[in-house]
Amino acid sequence: MKIDGTPYRSIWVDETDRWSVRIIDQTKLPWAVDLVRLTTLDEMAHAIRAMLVRGAPLIGASAAYGVALAMRVDGSDAALSQALDVLAATRPTAINLLWALKRMGSCLAKLKPEMREAAAYEEAAKICDEDVAVNAAIGRNGLALIEEKAKAKKRVNILTHCNAGWIATVDWGTALAPIYMAHDAGIDVHVWVEETRPRNQGASLTAWELGKHGVNHTVIADNAGGHFMQHGEVDLVIVGTDRVTRQGDVCNKIGTYLKALSAQDNNVPFWVALPSSTIDWTIRDGLADIPIEERATTEVTTMTGRAMDGSIATVRIVPTSSPAANPAFDVTPARLVTGLITERGLCDATEPTLTELFSDLA
């Protein structure tokens, strides 16, 4: 999508510097747009580990380019094997990371060492293009929902939680893809951006990317989403997801469940946008079977932002002696989900419809 009028992807090859990889350092957003140049495997491993890049699809694409950067120096079996190991250890719980590395490994292992550099860049580019195509399809499918709302009223108000935007993917995003498509099609769309405590991805990332692309939006406290639904100011909720079970339970950033409840209580459609790779066909009951990551309590007890003097500062907001807890995700039962927006189309959050639409995968 665009940053101040210029189209970007979240990762790309710099052709003038044969061939480094460029990313946006997302740890510096929204306060600085730092287009970092990565030239080595170690630099890419650090970028993934330190979350300069984040978001499952983007992590996968970054890992793929990490392999390419390694092959640029040395196409040997030893170098390939080391690259795969180093990258796999950066964020071991990310499914897309391992998926991308497996794909790069099988593609390259069968080639002669001197062929691997070019093939690695080519395969990484394919992974990126496929991600963009999947997200664009999600965007087109979700656009239909927004167009339907736009028939009845001039402005369509959409609420989202966390960041499932273009910077979490290679381009378009998942939850935000339909919104960008609607905006680009001239629909008057306005987004309620929940700040998404404790990591504030809404306030710092979603607000930033919507603003830079020129999409109308308003940042609100997570507490306020229900109030706006009660007062008819939300036409549609669209969120992303980290994992969907085969019966349609949705695991997403902590707090999503509360918005699904208030959407149901106020007859607001609650949609979840996802690539089918997010569906975990091995489990049904999300509440029972999805382990919830407990993250550092400092995410709750502190807040980072820009101080008056322009520096980035962290302040503590909880008494030093008070303990905190920080479950990072919650599970929204399928009964609260109006439907899923996938690259193959819209679909009820039920096992029969999911297994029919994805009969080749389920």
Add this chain to the structure above:
Amino acid sequence: MKIDGTPYRSIWVDETDRWSVRIIDQTKLPWAVDLVRLTTLDEMAHAIRAMLVRGAPLIGASAAYGVALAMRVDGSDAALSQALDVLAATRPTAINLLWALKRMGSCLAKLKPEMREAAAYEEAAKICDEDVAVNAAIGRNGLALIEEKAKAKKRVNILTHCNAGWIATVDWGTALAPIYMAHDAGIDVHVWVEETRPRNQGASLTAWELGKHGVNHTVIADNAGGHFMQHGEVDLVIVGTDRVTRQGDVCNKIGTYLKALSAQDNNVPFWVALPSSTIDWTIRDGLADIPIEERATTEVTTMTGRAMDGSIATVRIVPTSSPAANPAFDVTPARLVTGLITERGLCDATEPTLTELFSDLA
């Protein structure tokens, strides 16, 4: 309640300094316990205006003592009238403020000027004692709910939102009164303290006062409350309220409605603690008839806390170009409220039961 073992009220007369008024500067909590001495009308007016004292009952008590401080210098009609005017202008929307000033005015106006100083201190003390008695009654009535839960399991987990604690009143608090009583009675009570964005009264005030009294608690993001209910880790929700309608709709800090929804979805009892003075007998439909205060968006776009160097600092957490919205309260419909904890007893959130229990007021 206690601060590190010593019992306090949130406002008291200093007998060694005949008679100044002492308060805890709540703008400095939780980072410093500054027991400010107020000796003049103007100092008290400033303390109310600048929110060194906050919480409806405490504001009323503070205003009463503001009149006493004025009478200490000059008991004339002119001085009394000026004191009432100055104090009424400090926070004009606070119902308790005007109620307390009216009561002080009628009590003093009929007395000779030289009698007014002593009478003012006496009446202010009565207002404080009455508040303490009402809150203690709320505490005793709510204690029964916790005792009931404690029969079935060792530890009782209670979730609360915002600050309805002793520092918002003269003592005990409303929502926290039953919790303090349970703790003092030796029940193993643990409180989930929601941080309560955007003003963070949970993280900064509720966590502080529970910690200082020795009550077990854990601070969580507002987003996490539903998750803990889904996993059986909340036995009871108790919140305060700013206004209850005659049919039992509850206006409270933004985000309360979301917790009422998740309490219902998980069969967790959702109780609201209040003095009957909080009931607005003139309205029924809270959603339609309670105007919701829109507060400064800087409360959403910034966060204040303690910086690494110990100073209190404010950081911006939303991109400069992103707008924000900040509704301060929401309305929880009576259908989601298990019951009300009042000074006269427990009561369903319905018009028939409310008007029966308070037949003299309704």
